[in-house]
Amino acid sequence: MSLTAKNKDTxxxxxxKVSSNAEAIGADALSRMLVVYPQTKTYFSHWKDLSxxxxxxxxxxxxxxxxxxxxxxxxxxxxxxxxNLSELHAFTLRVDPAxxxxxxxxxxxxxxxxxPSDFTPEVHVAMDKFLSAVALALSEKYR
Amino acid sequence: MVKWTDFERxxxxxxxxxxxxxxxxxxxxxxxxxxxxxxxRYFGGFGNLYNAAAITSNPKVAAHGKVVIxxxxxxxxxxxxxxxxxxxxxxxxxxxxxxxxDNFNLLADCLTVVVAxxxGAAFTPEVHAAFQKFxxxxxxxxxxxxx
Numbered sequence: 001m002s003l004t005a006k007n008k009d010t011x012x013x014x015x016x017k018v019s020s021n022a023e024a025i026g027a028d029a030l031s032r033m034l035v036v037y038p039q040t041k042t043y044f045s046h047w048k049d050l051s052x053x054x055x056x057x058x059x060x061x062x063x064x065x066x067x068x069x070x071x072x073x074x075x076x077x078x079x080x081x082x083x084n085l086s087e088l089h090a091f092t093l094r095v096d097p098a099x100x101x102x103x104x105x106x107x108x109x110x111x112x113x114x115x116p117s118d119f120t121p122e123v124h125v126a127m128d129k130f131l132s133a134v135a136l137a138l139s140e141k142y143r
Numbered sequence: 144m145v146k147w148t149d150f151e152r153x154x155x156x157x158x159x160x161x162x163x164x165x166x167x168x169x170x171x172x173x174x175x176x177x178x179x180x181x182x183x184r185y186f187g188g189f190g191n192l193y194n195a196a197a198i199t200s201n202p203k204v205a206a207h208g209k210v211v212i213x214x215x216x217x218x219x220x221x222x223x224x225x226x227x228x229x230x231x232x233x234x235x236x237x238x239x240x241x242x243x244x245d246n247f248n249l250l251a252d253c254l255t256v257v258v259a260x261x262x263g264a265a266f267t268p269e270v271h272a273a274f275q276k277f278x279x280x281x282x283x284x285x286x287x288x289x290x
Contacts, residue, residue, distance in 0.1 A: 035268035036275055052268045105252060109271065112260040119260065121177040122195050128178055 003129055008075055010126040015072045017118060018111065022069060025114065026061030027053060029106040037102050043095060064103070071134045078137035090141040097142065100135035107131060145280050147222055154273040159219045162261060168212030169205040171254040173198050179249045185242055211250070218281050226284045233288035244286045251278040 003011070018025065031052035033040050047056040067085060074081025089095050108127060112119045119127075147155075176183050177195045186192065189203040198204055214232065221228040236242045255275060259266045266274075 032268045032271055036272040109256060109259045109266075112256045113263055113266055116260040116263065119256075120195075121174045121199070124174065124256065125178040 001129055001132065003075065003126075003133060007126040007129055010123055011072060011075065011130050014118065014123050014127065015069070018115060019069060019072075021114060022065040023058070023062040025107065025110050026063070026065035026068075027058040028061070028110045028113075029103065030057050030061040030064065032109065033103055033106045036106065040099055040102060043093070043099075068107075068131075068134065071130075071137070075130070078133050079140055082134065082137040083140070086138050086141040089138050090143075097135065097139045100138060101132075104128070104131035104135060144223070145225070150269070151273040151276060152222060154270050155219055155222065155277050158258060158262070158270070158274060159216060162258060164209060164212045164216075167254075167257055167261065168210075169208030171250065171257040172208035172211055173201075173204050174253040174257060175250045176204065178253060179246075182246055182249060185240065185246075215281065218277070218284070222277075225280050226287060229281070229284040230288060233285050236285055237289040244282075244289055247282040247285050251275075251282055254278065 034044070034050050034057070035052060041050055044050055044056070044060075047054075049056060051057075067082075070085075071078060071082060108124065108131070111127065112124075176186070176192060176198050183192050186204075186207075189201060189207075191197040191201060192204075217228050218225045236244070255271070255278065258274060259271070262270070
């Protein structure tokens with residue numbers, strides 16, 4: 001299920017529209033993930049406040065979306081482009097890769113909320129494929 | 144027996160009283176066929192599903208979207224025993240329609256995206272969690288009679 005040229009165009013166009021809201025998107029997606037999938041809280045036991053919109057959640061949401069922005073720029077070779085991030089997730093953070101799917105889903109829900117007319121089925125499928133490809137690239141160094 | 148908080152009960156009733164079935168059912172179902180194209184395998188008799196535009200304007204797709212959401216309403220009306228309410232539907236999907244139950248999660252995700260788009264900021268993390276819990280119970284009940 002690799003990204004077609006058309007998928008990449010769709011993704012780049014859509015990202016150009018939404019990227020100025022990246023921090024808000026990240027904060028909402030992460031907030032949501034922690035509430036809707038409480039098991040994900042286990043990775044953030046070092047934070048004082050895990051409630052939606054809290055300071056650590058906002059900060060980390062921005063970090064995650066900066067990674068997504070980077071991935072858009074490196075869309076033609078995600079595996080190579082995200083190698084350092086993969087090592088970070090594999091050796092240091094050791095996030096179970098099943099969670100990438102969970103966060104991706106929450107990002108898509110936030111995009112649907114924030115951009116209801118732009119997040120058409122065609123954009124949805126392209127973004128879902130893209131986030132899956134990013135997750136795959138992040139999993140590269142795990143084993 | 145699933146335990147629902149007062150908030151969860153009220154939230155599910157509220158969502159289903161506000162959404163337009165004529166819009167949400169077809170939108171979620173057509174989105175599923177577009178975003179997860181392998182789900183089209185069950186709808187060989189629906190005619191033109193060749194691309195997103197064809198799927199979105201296909202009258203059989205729209206009609207079936209409404210069937211699905213009306214089916215969901217049964218669960219909304221019987222939240223305390225969705226398992227029993229869906230016994231026959233589960234047998235139908237398993238024995239007659241022979242749908243891979245993993246597909247139920249795909250449709251549930253598309254329904255979440257569509258309802259989120261409709262409700263906007265009102266689809267808070269807490270409302271979102273209640274909605275996904277409801278769909279998880281629906282999916283589990285539909286899976287129950289498979290063997």
